Amino acid sequence: MGKVALFLSPHLDDVVLSCPAYIQRLVKEGIEVRIVTVFTEADPGSAALYRARRAEDRKAVRELGASATHLGFPDAPYRSPRYRDFCGIVFGRAREYPGTRRLVADKIGELIARWRPLQVVSPLAVGNHVDHRLVRDAALLAVKPEEWLFYEDRPYAFVREQVDHVLGRSMARPERFWRRYFAATYVRNYRGTTSDRRIIKHWAAVPPFPSKIHKAFTVETGPVELARTLAALRAYGTQMPDLFTDEAERETLYGTVAETIYALVGRAIQPADRLSSRSSRLKSGLQAGLPAPKR
């Protein structure tokens, strides 16, 4: 078996949205990238849509030179009625949570035992969606800390203050954050009639990332990678209209914002993590020593 990197995706799009340039670099270095998506099923009423979404995902993943595995867990709204509105899905934690976390962790553990990946790259859960929290928390159970790497969930992380929130840093300019947060396409499309006040109140109670992590390295997107990234994202025809205004917006965001990968404080970054490519800048050490997470 060759060298394998395992990426964990909550939904059928998250990894491709979040680390397309990093994946292309790994593939170029001869590393076999396997993207495992956890929540890939619905109820019979939405079965056709999810079939289409799985096909979209296979196409997008292929575009990046990686391979797709779908674990077949039902998406949040099909596990609990609690997850059928904006606040439920972003801030809620239904009774199913610990049981689902255990099942997902067991499944990830099986794949790690079988594939022996060099690294396991999981979501930070920027945006706080319950399925992203579940995959992150399952990874914390199943993956050895020395193999942990975490990516910033996009599009949520394009509003940078949301990343600060996950890292336990206080917001420098809250008014600016809320203006940008409520203007984001995905918030406008999913919040329904939920009031600003209710959303702001819930955010104040969201705990930061449960372990001490720091920025390990960043990956810049070059012109060739950008073209591939945009083609891969285009494959998600059913999802893109809810997440971005148009392709021009995606081109600007993906062309200008570097991908940031995090690791546990003290974890040694291997050459295979950050790659030999010059455009992948190592920033390790600069951001070490984040404040201890508040519990």
Ligand SMILES: [Zn+2]
């Ligand atoms: Zn997602």
